[in-house]
Amino acid sequence: MNSIAEPTQKRLSTSEFAQLASFSKREFGLNLSENKMPLVFSRLSKRLEERKVANFSEYLKILNAQNEHAERQELVSALTTNVTSFFREAHHFETLKNRLYELKHHIEKGKRVRVWSAGCSSGQEPYSIAATILSVYPDARKLDIKVLATDIDPKIVSKAKSGLFRREKKVEIPESLARHLKPSTVNPEFDEADDVLKNLITFGELNLISDWPFSGPFDVIFCRNVAIYFDQDTQRRLWKRFSDLLTDEGIIFIGHSERICGPALGCLQGIGITSYQRRSKLADQKILGD
Ligand SMILES: C[S@@+](CC[C@H](N)C(=O)[O-])C[C@H]1O[C@@H](n2cnc3c(N)ncnc32)[C@H](O)[C@@H]1O
Structure with missing residues (x-):
């Protein structure tokens, strides 16, 4: 050609x-x-x-x-495309819920829990995460649980931040989220996330292949349908950077057509479809010491 x-x-x-x-x-x-x-x-x-x-x-x-x-x-x-939806791959949100229950003692002692939606597009992913958190901890605002949502595209980040979503008649939204969406007072065709939901999320612009202005750690990372655009080397580096930022037993979810590859595989183990868990660092040291 x-x-x-x-x-x-x-x-x-x-x-x-x-x-x-x-x-x-x-x-x-x-x-x-x-x-x-x-x-x-x-x-x-x-x-x-x-x-x-x-x-x-x-x-x-x-x-x-x-x-x-x-x-x-x-x-x-x-x-790139911005295709996304609420509770896309619902099984990831079930695993998130279970992990939040597992962290109950930690969370109720007021300890820090962070979830990152990396490549959040127009926000359906982080709002679904926030709704899941609230379904387990209705008083999440009194606890130290936060969601970070980032995307490279500043226009899509400000769309996500607005919390406005066109109402789609055919889309069934789980009750855990529906209860936090109210008809927009500005445009009758849109729903708007309430402040309880919005206040759990911090939005920012971030190119995943540049430096990251934070050091984590994150208990859960969603990076779904983003790495698919990257070549193998970039993917390998990205998975490793994510795995380094996960807490012990922290979880990463990836897109349905993506696979973790490269050195990250040494410290992550598959726990379900496109879901991986950071092996405990203590266990890593034991293996090295053996
Ligand atoms: C298909 S959407 C995925 C949205 C959501 N994660 C999901 O799975 O529903 C892909 C997103 O990746 C973002 N993206 C593409 N390249 C990126 C990069 N280098 N750094 C950060 N985000 C990127 C795009 O702007 C787009 O919003």
Whole structure:
């Protein structure tokens, strides 16, 4: 495939595609193999039109310009999807609930519990986590339990933070969440999360392949349907970074088509479908000492 063109005569040459792929990998860990060329072309052609840019070479110059941080974010938004839903893969939330029960003594002594939704998209994942926490600990606001929700895309983070969700007639929302969603006073087609739910969650913008401005530890990490965009090396590094940040017996949930690979496998054990638990560090030391 040497180039792709559309009626308006914009062309994406293989060399421009290679530059876009290498830029996307370096900046965001995205893995764009050549079979993604038609997808990249169609998604980015829209960006070129919106920015009134004549061709892909010009667009590459824009991406590399220092003051074009926002365009780089647009690039990630165009190349990834934000598809998500409340209680997606309900079994993960059952495991979360069980873990919260296991931590009862710890939690009721006022000790710290942190859950991270990494790649939270428009917020359905962290709000489902918060609703699960409240179903086990209705007084969670008096305890030291918090959810951190991050995504690379600032627009989607502010959408998530608003707590506004279009009401979908066919979607059955579990009672644990439904009781915290009230009709929006601003737009009758939307529901809004109440403050009890919102106050459990802190939102932030974060590129998972950059430095992380916190050191954890986290009792539970959800990173689902995000690593799928990354190449193998980036995935291996990411799983290891997550496993280093988990508490003893902390749990990580990943997407249905993802698998943990690389050195993280040495300290994580599978405990169910796409669910892994950090082996106790004490047990690790014992193994090393044996
Ligand atoms: C398909 S959504 C997954 C949402 C949710 N985790 C779920 O499974 O329902 C993927 C999200 O990953 C985010 N994303 C892509 N690359 C990222 C990166 N390098 N760092 C952080 N988030 C990223 C996208 O912005 C998008 O919101």
